Structure formats: C-alpha cells, structure tokens
Amino acid sequence: MPKSNIPATAKNRYLEYLGRNGLKSTVQRDIIIGEFFKTRGHVSAEQLHTALRGIHSSIGLATVYRTLKILADAGLAHERRFDDGFTRYECCAPDDNHHDHIVCLSCGLVQEFENDEIEELQRTVAANHNFRMLKHKLEIYGLCKACDEKKK
Numbered sequence: 001m002p003k004s005n006i007p008a009t010a011k012n013r014y015l016e017y018l019g020r021n022g023l024k025s026t027v028q029r030d031i032i033i034g035e036f037f038k039t040r041g042h043v044s045a046e047q048l049h050t051a052l053r054g055i056h057s058s059i060g061l062a063t064v065y066r067t068l069k070i071l072a073d074a075g076l077a078h079e080r081r082f083d084d085g086f087t088r089y090e091c092c093a094p095d096d097n098h099h100d101h102i103v104c105l106s107c108g109l110v111q112e113f114e115n116d117e118i119e120e121l122q123r124t125v126a127a128n129h130n131f132r133m134l135k136h137k138l139e140i141y142g143l144c145k146a147c148d149e150k151k152k
Helices: 008-020 027-038 045-054 059-072 115-130 145-151
Strands: 079-081 087-091 101-104 110-113 139-142
Touching: 008 059, 027 045, 027 059, 027 087, 045 059, 045 087, 059 079, 059 087
Parallel strands: 101 139
Antiparallel strands: 079 087, 101 110
C-alpha cells in the first residue's frame, strides 16, 4: 500500500478492518485507497475512477465503489449526500477534526466549516434530552454569493 498519502493510523485501522472481516489487501484496493487519501474535499466514485484510469486502467468502477464502502465501514471515509442525488466520499482519518458543511443549491459548491459554539450547543441539546450523542452532521443549504447575485 502506498505510504506517502495514508496516515499510519488510517492504514492500521484499514488493515485491522480487513482482518476482522476476512478481507484481503489487494493491489487494486491499495491503489484506490492511496489515490483517495490524496483527494481533498468530496469525491464521487466516478471522479475517483476517472483519476485512477491513468494510474491503473484495469481498475473497474465497481471495485472503486466496493473499496469506498470498505473505507466508510472502517470509519475512514464519510459518505455525503448533499441533496443532489450524488454520493460523495470524504476522508476522515482517525485524527481528523469534525467539521460541517454549507452547500449551494445552485452550483453545488460545498464549503466546510468548524464552529465550537455550534458543537457545544449540539452537546447541550443532546444532554437536555437525556441523549448520548455518538455522531452528528450539520448541513446548511442555500445560495453562495455568486449564485445569489446571478439570481437577483
């Protein structure tokens, strides 16, 4: 498996997941995972497959989908669906910070943001409802400045 882009903690979690689930580390999966960890932002299986064509033309789209599913199940990728019908994946190495998203409904721009006050408010709401929060996501939908100005 390429070592340059994959944090050691992510590589270990991936290998542990494979072992627990009776799966093998294959050359094709390793190439896909190496390319995935190079990406920034949110990538679809189709986009990742296109990027991989030049590296290893024999990797099929179905293999990319299956590998991304393995990464999501192992806790190393988040599946994101931003109301446009497409599934995208985002790296979430074990040492990454939580963040939320703002999504433009016109052009599809996705911006990530972090806000400690929102995080604290969510913990407070959960506690006030006698609820132990395990995970959460916040997505704000609207128009980016450029799209808003076009519509005016």
